[in-house]
Amino acid sequence: MSEHSVNIIMIxxxxxxxxxxxxxxxxxxxxxxxxxxxxxxKALAHLFDDPDGPARNGPALIxxxxxxxxxSGIDILAKIKADAKLRRTPVVVLTTTDxxxxxxxxxxxxxxxxxxxPVNYESFAKAIQQLGLFLSVxxxxxxxxx
Amino acid sequence: MTLTGRGFRRxxxxxxxxxxxxxxxAGGAALLAARESQVRSSWVVHTFEVERALDRLTILTExxxxxRRGYLLWHHDTALSxxxxxxxxIPAALDEITRLTRDxxxxxxxxxxxARLVESxxxxxxxxxxxxxxxxxxxxxxxxxxxxxxxxxxxxxxxTIGAMKRAEEALLAERTAAEDRAGLVLxxxxxxxxxLVLLVIGGALWVVLRYTADLDRSQDELRRLNTGLEEAVAxxxxxxxxxxxxxxxxxxIVSHDLRSPLVNVMGFTAELEATIAPLTELIDRAxxxxxxxxxxEARGAKADLPEAIGFIRASTQKMDxxxxxxxxxxxxxxxxxxxxxxxxxxLTAAIRDSVQHRLGEVGGAIDVAQPMPPLVSDRLAIEQILxxxxxxxxxxxxxxxxxxxxxxxxxEGERVIVDVADNGRGIAPADHERIFELFRRAGVxxxxxxxxxxxxxxxxxxxxxxxxxxxxxxxxxxxxRLSLPAVLDTEGVR
Numbered sequence: 001m002s003e004h005s006v007n008i009i010m011i012x013x014x015x016x017x018x019x020x021x022x023x024x025x026x027x028x029x030x031x032x033x034x035x036x037x038x039x040x041x042k043a044l045a046h047l048f049d050d051p052d053g054p055a056r057n058g059p060a061l062i063x064x065x066x067x068x069x070x071x072s073g074i075d076i077l078a079k080i081k082a083d084a085k086l087r088r089t090p091v092v093v094l095t096t097t098d099x100x101x102x103x104x105x106x107x108x109x110x111x112x113x114x115x116x117x118p119v120n121y122e123s124f125a126k127a128i129q130q131l132g133l134f135l136s137v138x139x140x141x142x143x144x145x146x
Numbered sequence: 147m148t149l150t151g152r153g154f155r156r157x158x159x160x161x162x163x164x165x166x167x168x169x170x171x172a173g174g175a176a177l178l179a180a181r182e183s184q185v186r187s188s189w190v191v192h193t194f195e196v197e198r199a200l201d202r203l204t205i206l207t208e209x210x211x212x213x214r215r216g217y218l219l220w221h222h223d224t225a226l227s228x229x230x231x232x233x234x235x236i237p238a239a240l241d242e243i244t245r246l247t248r249d250x251x252x253x254x255x256x257x258x259x260x261a262r263l264v265e266s267x268x269x270x271x272x273x274x275x276x277x278x279x280x281x282x283x284x285x286x287x288x289x290x291x292x293x294x295x296x297x298x299x300x301x302x303x304x305x306t307i308g309a310m311k312r313a314e315e316a317l318l319a320e321r322t323a324a325e326d327r328a329g330l331v332l333x334x335x336x337x338x339x340x341x342l343v344l345l346v347i348g349g350a351l352w353v354v355l356r357y358t359a360d361l362d363r364s365q366d367e368l369r370r371l372n373t374g375l376e377e378a379v380a381x382x383x384x385x386x387x388x389x390x391x392x393x394x395x396x397x398x399i400v401s402h403d404l405r406s407p408l409v410n411v412m413g414f415t416a417e418l419e420a421t422i423a424p425l426t427e428l429i430d431r432a433x434x435x436x437x438x439x440x441x442x443e444a445r446g447a448k449a450d451l452p453e454a455i456g457f458i459r460a461s462t463q464k465m466d467x468x469x470x471x472x473x474x475x476x477x478x479x480x481x482x483x484x485x486x487x488x489x490x491x492x493l494t495a496a497i498r499d500s501v502q503h504r505l506g507e508v509g510g511a512i513d514v515a516q517p518m519p520p521l522v523s524d525r526l527a528i529e530q531i532l533x534x535x536x537x538x539x540x541x542x543x544x545x546x547x548x549x550x551x552x553x554x555x556x557x558e559g560e561r562v563i564v565d566v567a568d569n570g571r572g573i574a575p576a577d578h579e580r581i582f583e584l585f586r587r588a589g590v591x592x593x594x595x596x597x598x599x600x601x602x603x604x605x606x607x608x609x610x611x612x613x614x615x616x617x618x619x620x621x622x623x624x625x626x627r628l629s630l631p632a633v634l635d636t637e638g639v640r
Contacts (some may be wrong), residue, residue, distance in 0.1 A: 010307060014406055014410065015408075015409065016407075016409070016410030016413065016414065017406070017413075020409070020410070020413040020417075023417070034458070067402065067406070070629075096402055096405040096406055096409065097402060099477070106540075117405075117409050
């Protein structure tokens, strides 16, 4: 299973943001498959129940926006980190909020990286490219490690 | 009718005064009536005394006569001694009558007649007795006795005394009637006085009772109002906190949701910008190789595109700054206040030190007045307010004169007033409210800024339960007056 390529699961309600994120990921030279969900319900269904989803099929990286139309990204984060199979899946929180308390909460819940979507495009692109670096470095660990 | 009314109080006071004056008058009248009654009574007694004295004189005279006759008849020594005793007592009895009737001229005339009669009777009696004492003259004495005038004088005496007694009885009747009248008057006066006393006491009691009842009622009312007020204040405070929370949430949500599309605008503008280079290159090449292919619009677009993108960037950047400002305000509003004892002088001095380099550049000075009143408030908020005001003073100084800022504080009742006064370019009175509004600025726009500082200062002041006002006119410098509760109550403000 460890040789599976990492799927990127992007939970982002804003199509524009999603497109920008994808463009920058590709620009950073990351070719992993990206699955995009615009609401929490569908994303959770994929995460937990889809045969192709990370719970049943291999490693994934989750890009999570906190402001979703049907639920808070924080709830999704909590569910992922409470699940035995999914809790080791890296979660990158990507959102416009730079409120210290909210960042703290995300880390408390087990978020691996917290990235504020900057309005300044250069830094945004840089952040995404760093994410690419991050992606190339991590080797998603086997379930059951440690 | 309210007992607390000024008019009513005056009326009650007047009535009480009248009551007491009447009471005094009645007391005086009673005293006079009692004295009159006493005088009348003493006159009645006096009449009785006169009558008694007259009776005594009559008896003495009769006894004297009897003693003489007895002696003349029997020459008995007992009769003689009786005669002597009576004859000795008579002048005293007569004197008594004279003394008692000194006030009555009519009776005085009668008394004089009686005195004469008594005297002549006494003399004739004395004569008779002296003769009788020598035995040889006894017969002569008997003869004298039968012819002397004593019989007549006795008769006149009886008549005169009778007249006197009648006169006294008339007087007695008169005086008794007067005494009765005086008694009646006294009784009436006493009754009236008694009634008045009862009336005044009753009135006073009524007023006291009414006042007490009224006082109780107003106390109850006050208690009820107080409770109502507390409830109203609590309800209002809760309402305000709710409204404040709502505004905070609104600001928070708006700033976040506005940022989201802005990320897109910026992102895709950058994408657009990235396409300029290859497009420009393409147009340039086409222009060189096949100029016929390049239209005038295409050449125009080559120049317009970077300009348009430049404007979009500048605008989105400004919008980002504004949204961040709103976010900062909303965050400040949600920060938990922690009241602490603040040394205003030290805090202001620290702010002055932090802007020392700017002061050096512009050649200005900041005076911190000593002493400053003690203040219990949120240190961070106070620091932000004061540094904002001081930075503004430096920013909007008047270049024509060296900057001078005076920071002073004083206590007014339950509040602490802090003044930050500068000699800068001043603010026109029409702008005194405007400058505190978000994104609004006043005066010549020659300084960078978004119009956030004073809006932030006012929001902080409100949060601390305070107010900030501006006192200034154009060209005259400006004083920002911060009024804060001396002790911040975090129960009341959230």
